[in-house]
Amino acid sequence: MAPIDPHSFTDSTHPLTTHVSLSLYLSFPTSTIHASALLTLSSPFSGTLSLDSRSLSLSSILDPQTLHPLPHSLSPTPDPIRGTEISVVLSGQSQILLIYSTSPAASALQWLSPPQTFSKTHPYVYTQCQAIHARSIFPCQDTPARRIRYDVVMNIPASLSAVMSARHVRRRLPLPEEATHLDSSLCWCAEDRVVEEFVMEQPIPPYLFAFAVGELGFREVGPRTRVYAESADVEVLDAAEVEFAGTEEMIRQGEKLFGEYDWERFDLLVLPPSFPYGGMENPRMVFLTPTVIKGDASGGQVVAHELAHSWTGNLITNVNNEHFWLNEGFTTYAERRIVEVVQGADIATLNMGIGWRGLKDEMERFKDNLECTKLKNNQQGVDPDDVYSQVPYEKGFQFVLRIERQVGRTAFDEFLKKYIATFKFKSIDTDTFLDFLKANIPGIEKEINLELWTEGVGIPEDAYEPVSTIYTKIISLAEEFKQGKMPSEDEVAEWKGQEWELYLENLPKSCEPSQVIALDKRYRLAESKDYEVKVSFLQVAISSKCREYHGEVEKTLKTVGRMKYLRPLFNALAQSGGTEEKQLAKQVFAEARETYHPIAQGVVESILSKYI
8 A cells, every 4th residue: 555645545556536426415303414426536447445434324335337336345443533444346447336424423514403503493514624524524535635526416405505615506406316326215305405506627625625504695795706604694794795895806916916716706604603713715615704704804814815725725735734834834925915915014914923923832832742843744643633733824934935035026926826837736745846946946945944944843043023113013012011011092092903912912921910900901802802802812811810701711612613712712721720720621611512613622622631
């Protein structure tokens, strides 16, 4: 066997899957999907083919031409990270038909009962497949080294609608023959169900497979952008329409910087608060947390990041998670270039400053696991969700910026466009990028220590801490807080969320409780509707043993499921050293666990098991 990905059973000597046809029957009462998957290989194959799966109930594997069963086996014990290997014996076939059902505990799916939705009337389900969770929805070669096209026939309750990271073909009534390979007890043709058809004509890595089903409404915000959310949540729809009104301008600026936008649509779905990330760059249908809607258009910066992935990540993809920085470092750079044009250099510099602070915090987090501070790192036997961090984003950004600083922006822009055009719709590793860099910028390895940047630990000495008048002023005010001085109302009069976030993240980890209370009394930070500000303040409050804020901490942890907030707050409680804080962490998780996405559940469980 020649593995190509430490997180997949895929063998590099086997033909790759090029197309997947899925028939999905969504059963909300049982939180399962009854399904068939027709996999098409790049060439006929004889031998044993390996597929990834996790918690799937496999009924049969058939030759789709004859409908005869194909010999197969499952690994007797699931791997704790990779799941269950499906081994299928082929004798010259180029297609495989698998009949199966998902598990209610599928790691990529969150099923919300009606009481968990805004309307309290209809259920909701959505996916999150990054990094290695697509295998819990359909058997596949679940590695970004393999790119697939797909089509989907999705049977859902007629009261609901579906969106996907794919082109919507039509909505129609079910046909009797569509249940041929599925459980005959399913009411495929019941009058209260409909079929939604989708097709994805461009090859994507499996982690970009995405859908959501619920009672959805939308607003038009541009010629190629709609914003979707629960239709009953009119307030969110209206707020999202305003927050993301500048999306088309961002797309146009992205095209100027990086080349043509290749995905036709750039729609946005605002998910329920349990969504574990700020955003997910699913092509054609970006998923967003409602916490990015801040009322001042600053949430558009998350949209800028997901948009930038349309070139760096979705077009050019890391070959596996050991090279994740190729996705996120380039995308963070591209995001800040878009923000610089659309919102100004000061805002872009503030973003850089917040990222710099976050990078330094990650170095502290991984001081006992320095492998995680490398851009190119060894993840054999490591769950990518456990080591998810800002390192590939911010250290990756610093590396890309270091190259730009060396050659100049004009030359770097030309290089970047050529890089994207050369590797479009391909998956690459760090060495491939470095070879391309050295071939197109001769002598760059003499000016920049490329090996140190990609394989060295920590932050290289030639990294760049951002410099601007506003950045320097905020850092100075944070230093003054250590001497007991709060910023005056005049000094913060023009501050928005990002300024406060940068300020709070540069305060000492532990302050005098009286100082923290006084700061909040004056500026009401614990009550901020901007969760970046709220969570940054609550971290300081927890570390400073300001227990009067425990109620706000509990409320926050029970309101949102975004890991950017769960991880620091649960970490602060668990590492505080206080019995009361640790007890609060355990209590809140026990009460809120079922409202979190399975990925977030695993992250919090890991934190509590480590420190409590």
